[in-house]
Amino acid sequence: MVILKIAFRNLKEHKSKTLIVGSIIAVGIMVLVIGNSMMDTATSGIRKAYWDNYTGHIIITGISRSKVTLFGIEGGPSAMNETVPRIPKYEDVYKFVTSLPEVDKVNPQAYGMAIINLSGSEDKSEDKSDDKRKTFTQLFGIDPDYYRKMFPGNLDLVAGRFLKKGEGGILLSERIAKRLSGGDELDISPGDKVLLTSMNDFSGMKIREVPVVGIFRFKTEDPVLSYVSIADIDTVRALNGMTVTSKEEIKLNGEEASLLGNVGDEELFGGGGIVENVNPDEGNLNEKKLLNILGDTSKRKELAKTDSGAWHFLLVKVKNTRSINRVIKKLNDYFRQNEIEARATDWIDAAGMTASLANNIKLIFNIVILIIAIVAIIIIMNTIVISVTERISEIGTMRAIGAQKSFVRRMIMAETTMISLVFGAIGIVLGALVLAFLNLRGIPAPNIFFEVIFGGKVLHPILSLSSVVGSLVVVVIIGVVASLYPVAIALKIQPVQAMQRAA
Amino acid sequence: MKLFEKRKALATVFVLLILILATPSTLFAATDYQKILKSIDNLRRFEEGDFSSVLTMISQDPEKGTDKKVVRQFRRDKDNKFLMLIEEPEVQKGQGYLRVGDNLWFYDPESRKFSHTSLKENFSDTDAKNSDFGRSSLSEDYIVERGSEGKLGKFDVYILELKATNNEVTYPYMKVWVTKKNYLVLKVEEYSLTKRLLRTSYFPKYAKVGSTFTPTVMLFIDNLVKGKKTQITVKDISIEKLPDYVFTKSYVERVNR
Numbered sequence: 001m002v003i004l005k006i007a008f009r010n011l012k013e014h015k016s017k018t019l020i021v022g023s024i025i026a027v028g029i030m031v032l033v034i035g036n037s038m039m040d041t042a043t044s045g046i047r048k049a050y051w052d053n054y055t056g057h058i059i060i061t062g063i064s065r066s067k068v069t070l071f072g073i074e075g076g077p078s079a080m081n082e083t084v085p086r087i088p089k090y091e092d093v094y095k096f097v098t099s100l101p102e103v104d105k106v107n108p109q110a111y112g113m114a115i116i117n118l119s120g121s122e123d124k125s126e127d128k129s130d131d132k133r134k135t136f137t138q139l140f141g142i143d144p145d146y147y148r149k150m151f152p153g154n155l156d157l158v159a160g161r162f163l164k165k166g167e168g169g170i171l172l173s174e175r176i177a178k179r180l181s182g183g184d185e186l187d188i189s190p191g192d193k194v195l196l197t198s199m200n201d202f203s204g205m206k207i208r209e210v211p212v213v214g215i216f217r218f219k220t221e222d223p224v225l226s227y228v229s230i231a232d233i234d235t236v237r238a239l240n241g242m243t244v245t246s247k248e249e250i251k252l253n254g255e256e257a258s259l260l261g262n263v264g265d266e267e268l269f270g271g272g273g274i275v276e277n278v279n280p281d282e283g284n285l286n287e288k289k290l291l292n293i294l295g296d297t298s299k300r301k302e303l304a305k306t307d308s309g310a311w312h313f314l315l316v317k318v319k320n321t322r323s324i325n326r327v328i329k330k331l332n333d334y335f336r337q338n339e340i341e342a343r344a345t346d347w348i349d350a351a352g353m354t355a356s357l358a359n360n361i362k363l364i365f366n367i368v369i370l371i372i373a374i375v376a377i378i379i380i381m382n383t384i385v386i387s388v389t390e391r392i393s394e395i396g397t398m399r400a401i402g403a404q405k406s407f408v409r410r411m412i413m414a415e416t417t418m419i420s421l422v423f424g425a426i427g428i429v430l431g432a433l434v435l436a437f438l439n440l441r442g443i444p445a446p447n448i449f450f451e452v453i454f455g456g457k458v459l460h461p462i463l464s465l466s467s468v469v470g471s472l473v474v475v476v477i478i479g480v481v482a483s484l485y486p487v488a489i490a491l492k493i494q495p496v497q498a499m500q501r502a503a
Numbered sequence: 504m505k506l507f508e509k510r511k512a513l514a515t516v517f518v519l520l521i522l523i524l525a526t527p528s529t530l531f532a533a534t535d536y537q538k539i540l541k542s543i544d545n546l547r548r549f550e551e552g553d554f555s556s557v558l559t560m561i562s563q564d565p566e567k568g569t570d571k572k573v574v575r576q577f578r579r580d581k582d583n584k585f586l587m588l589i590e591e592p593e594v595q596k597g598q599g600y601l602r603v604g605d606n607l608w609f610y611d612p613e614s615r616k617f618s619h620t621s622l623k624e625n626f627s628d629t630d631a632k633n634s635d636f637g638r639s640s641l642s643e644d645y646i647v648e649r650g651s652e653g654k655l656g657k658f659d660v661y662i663l664e665l666k667a668t669n670n671e672v673t674y675p676y677m678k679v680w681v682t683k684k685n686y687l688v689l690k691v692e693e694y695s696l697t698k699r700l701l702r703t704s705y706f707p708k709y710a711k712v713g714s715t716f717t718p719t720v721m722l723f724i725d726n727l728v729k730g731k732k733t734q735i736t737v738k739d740i741s742i743e744k745l746p747d748y749v750f751t752k753s754y755v756e757r758v759n760r
Contacts, residue, residue, distance in 0.1 A: 082566055117618070134619070197609070197618045201567045204595040204627040207611035207618045238613075248592065250571045257561045257569075259707070259722045259734045268707040268722075269656025269689055276719075278710035281741040285555060290749065293575060294590060294597050294758050297612070303594040304613050 003407070007414035014387050021380045022423035025478065028376050029427025029471045030434070032369055036467035037435055038443075039362040042454050046358055049220040049456075050351045053154035056107065056315035057324050059350035060097070060331065062087050063341045069352030070313065071138060071224065072111050083201065084111050084312045086242065088341050091309060096334055097316060102323040107150035108311040110141035112198060112236040116229075118180060119193035119209050135179040137172075137229045139196075141236025141312075150317060153219070160190030160214030163232055169213035170194060171230040177215045190214055196231075202241030203304055210235055223451060224353060234306055242310035245303050315350070358453050373478060380482040384416060388486045395490050396498015405491050412487050413480070420479035427475075428468055435463045536650035536663055540642040542686045543679075546716050547639035553745040554578040554717070557590075557738045562629045565730040572627060577749050580638035584750040587636055588758070589627065597759040600626070602637060603750060605671075610752070612759040617752060623673045630702065630723040630733035634673045641665070641679075644672045652683070655690060659683045674701065687716060700726045712742055 011018045051057055054070065061068040062085025066075035073082045087093055090108075097106055117134040144163040158174050172180070172188070180194070181187045189212070196208045210231065218225045237243075259268070318327055324346060331344035348355040388395070395408055442458040445451040560572040573591035578584070587600040597612035600620070608617040622634035645665035653662050665677040676694035681687065691704040708720035718737065725731035748754045 115618070119616075195616060195618055197620070199625075199628060201564075201570070201628050202594065203613075204589070204598055205609050205611065205620075207609070207614050207616040209614060209616055243594075245594075247568075247570070250569050252561060252569070252571065256559050256571075256736050257563075257734060259705070259720065260561060260563050260732060263705075263722070265656050265690070268705055269658055272657070274687065274689075274707060275685075275709045275711050275716065278712050278719075278740055280712055280743070281739055282743060284739075285741055285743050285745065287746065290746065291758060293588065297596050297759060299593045300596050300613070 003410050003414050004418075006411055007418055010387075010391070010411075010415055011418060014390075017383050017387050018419060021383050022419050022426075024376050024379055025420055025423040025475065026427040026430065028372060028478075029424045029475060030431040031372075032471045032474060033428055033431030033463070033467050034434055034438075034461070035365050035369065036362075036470060037431070037464045038438075038459065038461040039358075039365060040464035040467060041461045042459060043358050043362065045454070045456065045459075046351070046355060047347060049222075050347050050355070051317075051321075053151050053218065053220060054225070055347040055350040056105070056150060056317040057321060057347060058316040058318070058328055058331070058344055059347065060087060060093060060314040060316065060342055060344050061085065061312065063343055067349065067352070068312075068343075070109070070111060070140070070350050071228075071352050072113065074352050083240075085341075086310050086312060087314060089338075090311055090314075092338070093314060093335075093340060093342060097314060097331065100327060100330065102318045102320070102327050103316055104319045105150045105317040107146045107315045108143060108233075108313065109147075109315060110233055110236045110240065110242070110310070110312040112139035112141055112231070112239050113137065114139060114196040114198040114239055116176065116180065116197075117195050118188070119195045133180055133182050135176060136227070137176045137196075138227050139170075139236050139239070140228055140230050141233040141240075142230055143233055147230075150315065155216045155218050158215040158217060159186070160212065163213050163230070166232075167213070168210055168232050168235055170196070170210045170232075170235070171214045171216050172212055173226055173229045174215055174217040175226040176229055177212075186215065188212060188215070196235065196239060198239035200239065200241035202243060202247060204241075206239050206241070208235050208238055220456060222456075233311075237306035237310055238304070242307055243303065244305050244307045313350075316344075361453055369474075373474060377478055377482045380416070380478065381485050384412070384483060384486040385489060388412065388490050392493055393498050396493050396495045399493065399498070400495035408490050409487050412490055413483050416479045416483040416486075417476070420475045424472060424475035428471060431471075432463050435461050536647035536661065537642065539650075539661060539663065539681060539686060540645065540647060540665075543681060543688055544639045544642050546686055547688075548580045549578065549638075549712075549715050549717075549742060550581050551713075552742050554580070554712075554740070554742055555745065556717075556740045558587075559736045559738065560626075560629050560631065560733055561735075562733040563730065565728065567628075570628065572629065576636060577745055578636075578638065579745065579750060582750070583638060585637050586750055586755065587626070588755070595627070598627070599755045600633060600636075601750065601752060601755055602633075607633060608752065610755045610759075615756065615759075622671070629735075630725045630731060631721070631735060632673045635704075635721075635723075644668060645677065653680075655680045658689060660689065685716070688718075702726055710737070710740060712740055 064073060064082055064085050066073045066082055068084060072084055097103055114137060115134060116137045143165070145165050148162065163169055163171060177186055177188050178184055192212045193209050194212060196210065197205065199205050316327070318324055328344045328346065335342045348359065398408065439460045439462060442460050444458050445454045451457060555575070555577045558574045558576055560574060562570045564570070571591065572589060572595070575588040575590055577586040583604050585602045589595045589598045599610040601608045601610065607620050607622055609620045610617050620633065622632065624633055625631065626633050626636065645667055647663050648666045649664040651662045653660055660680045660682055663679045663681065665679060667675045674693040675696045676698055678692040679688055680690040682689060687709055688706055692700055693702045693704065695701050703724045703726060705722040706718040707722070708718065709716045710719045717740070721735040723733045
């Protein structure tokens, strides 16, 4: 108690220094509280939006070297070459997932991307300038029943209706529909047909013609999602080459693959002549041959048959969000035990770029705060050192009349802790006030980048408990660290010297 | 005075002579490489008649493994037309790429639909581009920025650095190694607008068909994804005249019936 009294008296005595140190702490903590609360609001906003509308709580995917997200594979140039893996043994995985008591709903889904254009434009015009009304869309291949149950009301229909079970068709995102219309006025309506063209490594380039069933916009305004159209799963499977049969083993003769090893200029051009005279085949390409050049094509249909059990993702909603991590562990244990090449993970991986962007920005913000904290510590430390030096004779006298080293240490510690806590609390209150104001007013996102981070066009930040606790921890650390050096100086003071100085 | 005028006239003639002699020589140096480009095109084009062949394409991909395609190629260079019909693998049989002038369509026999595609795109999922299968048009699409002489393996070559003259081409910059002796292209490095190497192509074997040279072995190496490449071997070459209907959409549909 005595220590606290002395500490309080010292702080009162050195008002200006106390105020300098205190203001630095208060402002720092205020920034920390506001920044982290904003980040937390944005992250939990994005999280809730994704949980409720796009990813569910858990995502199950096949295993790939790069990151698998609902929007395809993410990574460098080599990832562009990878395809989204299917969930192996889908039936078994589905049965296991739905047998778990924690699981509420599931939704199987597949990803695709395609060039899209209005059907008929290819025939009407021989001119490729018509390609202007051709654009690119990402596709979610779905089963309408599962999808609607899992994500009821996640989208607004601008025109038309939702897909029906077993129906082939596409729900165009409003942005894509506008692009196809060549302007802001929609000249596409339900019933129109579109061509989807895509490439896969099994059946090569694929074209599918599907009717537009509806035009929609997702409720969350996320630019990443605005390129996503929703199609029936069979169309997406056909475009992706998700068929029952897989690639046959290829037998090569030496000549056909002679250059596929490591060849360089020397190996290729080290020999002599490269030209051979060829006597062209004559008389082989008569009319009969030309019209029957492909021979029998009946096997093709069988080979191109899509696999009704082929899915890229199984999205899971649990009854209680506290069980998310437990369910993820259960699922991954099950995959390991049954040697299924699949993986369960949380929404952040599924959401891909958007979620990681928000998380990375929070990380950068905290790094900046850390740097500011270090600077603050140095300033505070200097101020306390000055105040300690001013009190050398006083501390010396205290020591001379019997004060232990530990007493002096505790006294200075108490001073800094007191400043930190009092001004830290002021900072938190100020932060809370600013946040309350911002919450009422709302912060509009200045551009698309911020729209992604905010999870919408306006952010209404809420004071988050974690930011308050976090800030208090930071305050205590700053207090303790900043007082270490001044304490060391104070303890070096010899009572005799100090008293001589005073004299 | 007369003597002076005579001298003046002589001097003028002399200066003119020098100018006449000097100008073509500098011009010659500049046009020389462009001429080579023209010669390359002329040598590779079947301007007189049609051309058809069967291409075997073996693609290697570090992620997707090895893939084989057999493709029937029909070309009519004088009208800038071609048709590529996939014969193997069975699942892709009948897929076709039809070029008529500036238009290139892809046909999917399964959905019986045509879709416009671009010459800049890859041919199916190989490392060849759709533009690799038409008539050679280097001299129309590129100018020689720099030319030099060198060696490639045992061959004496010209090395031409090309810059595209239009946006329709697949690659904005190219470096071409061409034999001095008969203007055969041996190697091509293909670059992006930022001069990043995207692909390297090799043409180690040619067939002489009449007066035209056509590569019979080609190797395309993707420089962005390590280990990704495609070898193409050309067989069953024919220069028989083809009926006009071969280069139509209805033919592509008909052979798929």
